[in-house]
Amino acid sequence: MAEALALLILLPFTASLLCLLARFLRRLLLAQIAAAVSIAGILLILALLVPAVRGRAVLSYAMGGWAEPLGIALYLDGLAWIASVMGTVVGLCALLFAFGEKRYRSDFYFFFLMLLAGMEGVILTGDLFNMFVFIEIVSISSYLLIAYSLDPADLWASLRYLLLSSLSIAVFLMGLFLVYRSTGTFSIRLIEASLSSGGGSVPAAASASAAGTAKALGLAAAALTVGVGLKAAFVPLHTWLPDAHAAAPHPVSALLSGVMIKISFLAVWRILSAFSSTGIQALFRWLGPLTALLAVVLALSQTDGKRLLAFSSVSQMGLITAAFGAAAGGEAAGLIASLAHILSHSLFKSLLFLSVGAAIHLTGERDLQRSGGSPPPFWLMIFFLVGALSISGLPPTGGYVSKTLVVSLFKSSPLLATALRLTAVGTAASMIKLSGMFRRSRAASLPEAALTAESGRPALSPFCLIALSLLALLCLAGGVAPRFLMQSLVLPAVGAPRARFPSVYTARHLIESGIYAALAVGLYLLARTRRAGKVLKGIRELRLSLNGALLLVVAAVVVFAVIGNMLGGVPGGLFYPSLFSR
Amino acid sequence: MAAALILLLILTGVAGMILADNLIKKIMSLSILNSALVILFVWAGSLAGSEAPILLAGVRDIVDPLPQAVMLTAIVIGICVTAVALAFVLRIHDSWGTVSRRRLEELRNKEDG
Numbered sequence: 001m002a003e004a005l006a007l008l009i010l011l012p013f014t015a016s017l018l019c020l021l022a023r024f025l026r027r028l029l030l031a032q033i034a035a036a037v038s039i040a041g042i043l044l045i046l047a048l049l050v051p052a053v054r055g056r057a058v059l060s061y062a063m064g065g066w067a068e069p070l071g072i073a074l075y076l077d078g079l080a081w082i083a084s085v086m087g088t089v090v091g092l093c094a095l096l097f098a099f100g101e102k103r104y105r106s107d108f109y110f111f112f113l114m115l116l117a118g119m120e121g122v123i124l125t126g127d128l129f130n131m132f133v134f135i136e137i138v139s140i141s142s143y144l145l146i147a148y149s150l151d152p153a154d155l156w157a158s159l160r161y162l163l164l165s166s167l168s169i170a171v172f173l174m175g176l177f178l179v180y181r182s183t184g185t186f187s188i189r190l191i192e193a194s195l196s197s198g199g200g201s202v203p204a205a206a207s208a209s210a211a212g213t214a215k216a217l218g219l220a221a222a223a224l225t226v227g228v229g230l231k232a233a234f235v236p237l238h239t240w241l242p243d244a245h246a247a248a249p250h251p252v253s254a255l256l257s258g259v260m261i262k263i264s265f266l267a268v269w270r271i272l273s274a275f276s277s278t279g280i281q282a283l284f285r286w287l288g289p290l291t292a293l294l295a296v297v298l299a300l301s302q303t304d305g306k307r308l309l310a311f312s313s314v315s316q317m318g319l320i321t322a323a324f325g326a327a328a329g330g331e332a333a334g335l336i337a338s339l340a341h342i343l344s345h346s347l348f349k350s351l352l353f354l355s356v357g358a359a360i361h362l363t364g365e366r367d368l369q370r371s372g373g374s375p376p377p378f379w380l381m382i383f384f385l386v387g388a389l390s391i392s393g394l395p396p397t398g399g400y401v402s403k404t405l406v407v408s409l410f411k412s413s414p415l416l417a418t419a420l421r422l423t424a425v426g427t428a429a430s431m432i433k434l435s436g437m438f439r440r441s442r443a444a445s446l447p448e449a450a451l452t453a454e455s456g457r458p459a460l461s462p463f464c465l466i467a468l469s470l471l472a473l474l475c476l477a478g479g480v481a482p483r484f485l486m487q488s489l490v491l492p493a494v495g496a497p498r499a500r501f502p503s504v505y506t507a508r509h510l511i512e513s514g515i516y517a518a519l520a521v522g523l524y525l526l527a528r529t530r531r532a533g534k535v536l537k538g539i540r541e542l543r544l545s546l547n548g549a550l551l552l553v554v555a556a557v558v559v560f561a562v563i564g565n566m567l568g569g570v571p572g573g574l575f576y577p578s579l580f581s582r
Numbered sequence: 583m584a585a586a587l588i589l590l591l592i593l594t595g596v597a598g599m600i601l602a603d604n605l606i607k608k609i610m611s612l613s614i615l616n617s618a619l620v621i622l623f624v625w626a627g628s629l630a631g632s633e634a635p636i637l638l639a640g641v642r643d644i645v646d647p648l649p650q651a652v653m654l655t656a657i658v659i660g661i662c663v664t665a666v667a668l669a670f671v672l673r674i675h676d677s678w679g680t681v682s683r684r685r686l687e688e689l690r691n692k693e694d695g
Contacts (some may be wrong), residue, residue: 119650129652136659142664152677153693156686159605161672166612166663169598173619173656180649181626457591546683550600 001052002061002230004045005074009120011038011045016113019312023106026227031106035095035113040387042088042120044298046081055083056492060126068116069185073126073204077340083123083266086343089474090258093467094251097354101250101361108148112535114141115255119263123399128186128224131267132169132194135228139264141365142256146248157243158547167553172227178220182213188275189507192274195571215571221277222560228271228552231264234321235291236556238314239549242298244311250357253306258311258350262342265320267337279568280560281328288322288465289410291315296426303368305437306358308430309349312391315423318346324421326409328568332496337405339490344398350389351471352434352488355384358464359437366472374441380460382439386472390479392428392520394503394513398478401486404504404513421516428520429527501578583626599693605674605681613685616660623656625648 015038022031050058059076062068076084095112098104100504114137121134139162147158176186183191195217230237241261245253272281292315299311320341327334360366362376390399403424410417478485486501543554595618597626627649658664675681680690 076642098590129655133655133659139661140662140666144669147670150673152674153690155670155673156690159667159674162663162667162670163599163608163612167596167615168596168621170612170615174622175627177619177622186652541691543687545687547600554596554600569676 001049001061001163004049005059005061005076005124006063008045008124009074011041012113012117012120015039015526016117019106019110024109026106028106031098031109034406035109036099037177038113039095039116041086042116042357043092046085046088049076049081052076053078055130056497057307058089065254066383068126069189071360072130073187073189074124075189076124076128078495079266080123082339082343082489082493083263084120085121086346087116087123087259089247089344090346090471091255091444093350093354093471094255094258095438096463096467096470097254097357098249098251100461100465102461104148104249105534106313107172107546108145111145111148111527112252112255115145115260119259120344122263128179128188128271130186131228132172132176134395135172135231135264135267137168138260139169139231142248142252142260143245145252146244146256147247148252149247150248151257154247156245157198160549161240161244163546164549166554167228167550169512170225171223171553171557175220175223175227178223179214182220183466184296187275188270192276195274195276203451214570217275218277218279220281220550221275221280221570222564224271225268225277225280225560225564226557228264228267228306229556230553231261232268232321233314234287235294235314235318236552238287238291238295238317239357239552240301240542242310245313246304246306250360251352252272253310253357254350254353257310257353259347261313262346265317265324269324277564277568277570278328278330279324279566280564283564283566284559285416286319288318288325289416289423290318291321292318292423293426294318294421298539300311300426300430300433300523301539302430305360305366305368305434306353308368309352309356311344311550312348312427312430316341316349317389319330319403319420319425320345323406323409332494332499333405333511334409335494336486336490336496336499336501337409339494340486341402341406343490344475345469346391346403346480347474348387348397349398350469351383351475352386352391354464354468355380355387358460358468359384362460363436363437363440364438365440367435372423376438377460378438379448381435381438383468383472388428388431388435391423391477392431392517394428394517395510396476396479397490397495398482398485399475399506400479401482401514402478402510408502425519425523428517429523432520432524433527443534479557503508549563588618588622588625591615591621594618600614605671605683605686609664609671609684613618613660613664616656616664620653620657620660620672623653 015034018034019031030263059072063072063074118134118137118141122131122138125131125134143158143162145157180186185191233241245257248256295311295315299308299315302308302311318339322333323341325340358380359376389399393400393403407417408418410420482504483501491497491499527536588602591614595611595615598614599608602611608670627646630646631643633641633644669683678686682688
């Protein structure tokens with residue numbers, strides 16, 4: 001059964017090679033079948049693994065028969081399983097949408113599957129260096145997918161992302177160096193085991209070196225967090241995301257915003273929990289609400305539909321990291337809320353990107369200010385509405401459940417709770433603004449143009465409809481059966497199967513979200529006034545230069561290393577510095 | 583001494599990435615940074631012994647082979663990233679006729695505004 005773990009990565013890899021073959025044979029159908037079959041295969045394997053995961057076993061598989069610490073091992077626990085399911089389901093919907101758009105050649109599916117294989121690898125690997133390799137596989141495929149149109153503006157967005165991401169990966173490598181220097185291994189499990197067994201029982205002679213190890217590992221944890229964290233896009237590492245995610249083709253935007261940033265965040269999660277670095281984790285408690293509030297203001301100021309959604313992804317990452325940071329004291333509630341919001345955001349954000357993508361596909365217009373094109377059919381609005389309700393945290397959707405869980409974590413801190421509530425209002429207002437994509441009025445003049453547009457109008461293929469419906473149904477399922485889903489999916493994954501799950505459908509929460517919705521309408525109307533329009537235009541034109549963004553990465557390393565370790569360092573432990581004589 | 587030189591290389595790479603205006607120079611700085619990290623790992627591994635880690639009879643006091651092994655992968659990845667980046671710059675230069683970061687950002691802002 002454990003061999004199946006290797007298959008989860010090998011299946012999309014092999015299929016991607018078939019896509020490359022299809023590229024040379026000029027057989028698009030071969031690539032599409034390979035992609036669909038491999039994703040179906042992953043879903044089948046994940047379904048077969050359910051009994052093992054339910055038994056709370058951690059499956060492990062040593063690649064090539066070489067056990068750790070010499071070899072690389074793959075691990076599948078509850079968290080990896082649910083992350084894998086999330087990636088594959090969103091991947092499936094994005095793939096179906098790509099089939100429906102009919103714009104892509106075989107090489108698109110090659111990079112698409114490489115991206116999926118890399119994400120599976122990041123989730124499953126138990127080795128930090130191997131994680132670096134898979135992160136780079138994800139990165140390189142995403143650079144190429146973002147620039148798939150070869151439009152110079154898209155190439156520039158992708159190149160900016162490439163330079164920022166490469167700098168952060170160099171920081172990651174420096175972190176790996178510190179890890180290897182002080183522990184002699186890259187294995188996450190071995191580091192975790194040594195750290196939790198160390199502490200009180202350290203003999204006096206070794207305690208001095210244990211303190212040095214603790215300091216080096218504290219620095220390493222900061223470097224690793226920034227290294228992967230750039231892809232998780234929390235402030236101040238979010239600068240690349242809006243351009244890159246807006247430039248990407250619609251299915252890729254859905255996959256990047258829906259899954260990729262969360263997989264990177266789960267890598268941060270794994271690293272910090274292995275290093276027991278509660279200080280850096282606690283830093284997220286403040287960084288999260290800051291990210292959420294800052295990004296939602298930027299989202300509200302955008303006029304490009306996809307850029308608006310991309311900024312709102314950053315803002316939602318703020319909620320996710322805030323909940324994770326609130327768990328620094330060791331309470332499971334924070335982790336539960338964080339994972340719940342990761343899952344629901346992956347569904348509603350990909351639904352939003354795909355429905356906005358469909359509207360752009362039909363009208364050929366992505367700017368909210370320019371009118372023109374023929375209005376998209378009214379039923380497209382329904383899919384958007386489900387996603388918009390969910391992201392605004394309104395019932396009966398999964399977003400309502402997870403957002404309520406996140407906000408209720410901050411009862412003791414009015415300041416942070418207010419930031420998160422304002423974020424909710426801002427998000428809802430930005431969604432009202434975005435709904436303009438679906439409310440386009442038919443261009444009044446030029447009836448001939450409208451007529452010709454009518455006859456040559458691009459239609460939406462059934463594949464797109466299946467993708468949208470699947471995501472919309474899953475969003476609604478999260479709101480209709482929250483208790484069942486939380487108990488069967490989320491609680492086991494964070495290792496708290498018996499945690500108390502608070503009821504979210506209480507009168508207080510419902511009234512509260514009603515007030516947010518009313519405030520959001522008010523905020524939207526306010527944002528439409530001329531004076532507010534000028535302010536928003538000013539905010540929109542604030543652009544950070546690439547050099548500034550690169551400098552922010554370096555600054556982030558310093559902040560995480562200094563403040564994070566001031567809040568709480570890594571416990572020392574006893575390690576064998578090298579396998580080989582030294 | 584070696585440590586100081588490696589640190590200097592790393593700082594050169596990071597400073598070049600942040601300060602250079604020419605995109606090609608930014609990418610070359612990235613290359614320097616990557617090479618510096620490779621040297622760092624291999625150097626640290628070499629402190630463990632003095633012989634090449636080829637385990638024939640009589641060979642002992644070997645250097646740590648793991649950093650060398652992992653750095654092979656890092657070199658390959660570094661080359662891939664550099665190649666992709668240079669290809670992007672070439673395309674950008676073909677359509678906008680410049681490789682200056684400042685000029686590109688001006689053009690981009692003008693296009694949006």
